[in-house]
Amino acid sequence: MTQPTLVVSLPPHEASRVSVATIMWSVVIALIPALIAGFLTFGIRSLVVTLVAVAACVVTEHFVARVLLRVETTPVSDGSAVVTGMLLAFNVPAGIPLWQIIVGSVVAIGVAKMAFGGIGNNPFNPALIGRAFMLASFPVDMTTWPTPGAARLFSWSVDAVTGPTPLSLVKEGGADVIASGSLPGYWDLFVGTIGGCIGEASALAVLIGGVFLLARGFIVWQAPIFYLLGLAGVTGVFWLVDPAAYADPLYHLLAGGAMLGAWFMVTDMTTSPMSTKGKVVFAFAGGVLAAVIRLVGGFPEGVSYSILIMNAFVPVIDRHLKPRKFGYGGRS
């Protein structure tokens, strides 16, 4: 009897069905609710900005990988450039000029990701680097917030006003604004009828995506929860000390990019620590930093910088906070 040609390989002979593409496209799916919320709040322009950012990221990655480096290690089909594009777009106002988001995308992928060797090798979150670059380069357009409203759903032009976002209200207004009771309510913050970046419109929409990733097992609950805990802890202390001058922690959790950052950027696989212990420290310290920047720093919003700063600590955290090894004592 003839023997078929046999494949000989080392064990294991089974592999999980989860690939890099599975993970990345799941993140894309998880970002859809926030995209819909952005569209409902800021109109068609938010969709266009997102599409342009995604296209610019994908084209940049393809160009660098195939034309400049001629490597096969970063297949664009894995979806990671799409995730970066979406996250970058979610971190800018809907009224941003399209050429600016293209520049941001090129920096995010070209500088923050591909220059370090492509997927898996970037020390900093590419979308946040892109955003930081844009904030430094185009400070006016990056802080010109469209007024939310469903009426202009399909209108190209946005009624852009300079400020305020819920966070800049409390930052600049301080005690007067808080006392006046003119801040947006928790419900508005939660479901999303507030000014800000495209992806910050609705905490609820972000949460839906986050819970989806949690259920798929692609993120651990500790990362977002400890980030939010750190943020709520520090803002809570300030609020307890002087409730007249500081917004309460719930406001801080729901306003701005806290939810988006906690669920989609603190949880970024490549730029966060490997052990769960490490993820806890990374996330909690990030949350504390975000609160400090918001309360005493120069910006009304501190989420992106808090995460970028913590990204730099990942190698140190990985070296010192290791998983508990079997057979060396210690509790489970």
Added chain:
Amino acid sequence: MSRLPTFAIGGIHPPENKITAERPIEALPPPAQLFVSVSQHIGKPAEPLVERGAAVRAGQLIARASGFVSANVHAPMAGTVKKIDSVPDASGYRRPAIVIDVAGDQEWESGIDTSPELAADITADGPGIVEAIATGGIVGAGGATFPTAVKFSIPEGRSVDTLIVNGVECEPYLTADHRLMLEEAPQLIVGTRLLMRALGVNRAIVGVENNKPDAIAHLSTTLEEAGPFPEGRIEVAALKVKYPQGGEKQLIQALTGREVPSGKLPLDVGCVVSNVSTAIAVYHAVQKGRPFVERIVTVTGKGLREGRNFRVPIGTSVQALIDAVGGVPDGTAKVVFGGPMTGKALTGFTVPITKGSGGVIFVDESEANRGHVRGCIRCSRCVTACPMGLEPYLLEKLVNAGMWDQVEREGVLDCIECGACSFSCPSNRPLLDLIRLGKAETMARRRARS
């Protein structure tokens, strides 16, 4: 919902694919030739006692254990010794094997009780049992093939309080132990009592994963009917399904909460672990005088019309098993010897069944090849999966870089080679391959140091 016990760190859930779980054990049509390897166990090969042309009876000793860690080998069937040849084993190494032309008439060695009646009266004492185990050539049938008599010879000054019987069978596809628990529960219980007596313990736990509720129920009722026992208490414990629960250290932790320290043995936490099929082999050896000459092998695969659980004489070639299921199914591109997580991919079908071979699995083309290797995205799935709490991604990098001191410091020798890391990797990185390389290099460096 009650929470079933399991091990504390890591673990994965590969698809179970227990296709043959409902298939009763059946006898294999007698093969024409047997290739009985003299090194079916960990330790020194046995020394052949027969010469070319000799007539052997079934159960006759044909190769004697040489040295302390070694095991006797018996003729699985009666016949004539054709030659002593070298036959490739599952790893592809050629090993000496006694080739037997099987006779038409099967005559057993005198003193072996081949009747199916249960012999439940135990007369042997502890040392007598260990001696009978050694005589019968019993080795760990779960796959490790460590000589059982050595394992149950507890060194002076050490004490054991619990015998653990491993009925987990956490490897996907395999159902040999499952069927044995259903079909030979009384023998398993007597075998367990013998092992308890050999160790002098009054507590035994049979650990079974919850995906075999029929086996758990059947064992429990059989135990109730057969007991109480003078040796002590035998419990059946249902465990939460998680791979690699059948790993010795994982199973001890799941059942007793004790953690075997790094580099130590189960003995160091007062436990000895034995597989259900080993316990049944012990029953046969002690109560029936019947040596380890056959085992249950699951022949299975998604492409196979009918997977089967066969009772197979040791030394039967994989080819004979393939013939018994009607040939290799179309589209098969890999044949795995053992379980899919830890088994070996065969290069040919002349490989004989040994005391530790629990399965032959046909893998379809669509699943036979590894996926394209991509860059590590630091997803930490390997870290989460590792049941020993290691960091496979880091070990891979360190081995690649040849940083051997760090490889050792990161605990490479704690790796139990379960394959959970490679299984989990979304980038198909060869994590376990490199970790094994790191283990080999670390061992070599340790030897060189001492």
